Amino acid sequence: MNQPEQWPDRSEAPEKRTMASQLEVRVRQDIINGRLMPGSRLRLKELADFYDAGVIPLREALSRLAATGFVDAEDQKGFSVGRISAQEIRDITDTRLHIECRALALSISQGDVEWESRVIAAHHRLDRLPVIEGAERLLKPEWELAHDAFHKALLSSCGSSWLLRFAATLRDQTARYRLLAMHYADSDSRDVRGEHKSLLDAALSKDIKAACEILSAHYEETTQRVLSHELLQGSAGSAVKNRKIS
Known part of the structure; x- marks a missing residue:
């Protein structure tokens, strides 16, 4: 019997995820559904207030999203939503x-x-x-x-x-x-x-x-x-x- 490849389960119960993982899912979804527009700046303090979360796990979440192209990270400039073309x-x-x-x-x-x-x-x-x-x-x-x-x-x-x-x-x-x-x-x-x-x-x-x-x-x-x-x-x-x- 052929076994399916295992992918990360984004539907996993929130309480089983770390705070950074939960934020990664939430920010990713807000990028996909257009609440966070391509190219827009992601200011940590504003996002922390919006998601009712700490800056440290939020920074980690954005860094993870940068690795997959959803977020751009630049030295001295912080984070922004990945641009589209x-x-x-x-x-x-x-x-x-x-x-x-x-x-x-x-x-x-x-x-x-x-x-x-x-x-x-x-x-x-x-x-x-x-x-x-x-x-x-x-x-x-x-x-x-x-x-x-x-x-x-x-x-x-x-x-x-x-x-x-x-x-x-x-x-x-x-x-x-x-x-x-x-x-x-x-x-x-x-x-x-x-x-x-x-x-x-x-x-x-x-x-x-x-x-x-x-x-x-x-x-x-x-x-x-x-x-x-x-x-x-x-x-x-x-x-x-x-x-x-x-």
């Missing part, structure tokens, strides 16, 4: 497709009934959760976790820990951009549930060619919507730099 999301998507299409092909060809059960269960949860919440159209954290779990499950029988590791890193970076694809009036017209269902059906049918084509189209659709966003066209200007969490 059209070039980066294009590069991430192209690289992600190379990695994940290979991993998906292997996972489908080697997947057994246990793999099928993981994929079906992950899709069932994802399909039942709303994607966004509130007038600000923020991504729901529960959906983000379920979405992550579904794509992990699809690749989980590929048999390569390195493919899974690279895929997880790229998926993490894509999460910073996903919110931008939701900030349009016509985003409701996109059938995200249908895209995931088509991917599920192709994977369970062992149709590797169709599954990889659907996965590619799924990621390309998100990327094209992101590339159309004003933040990647230089029109947001200094408002992005100075926006504070609220």
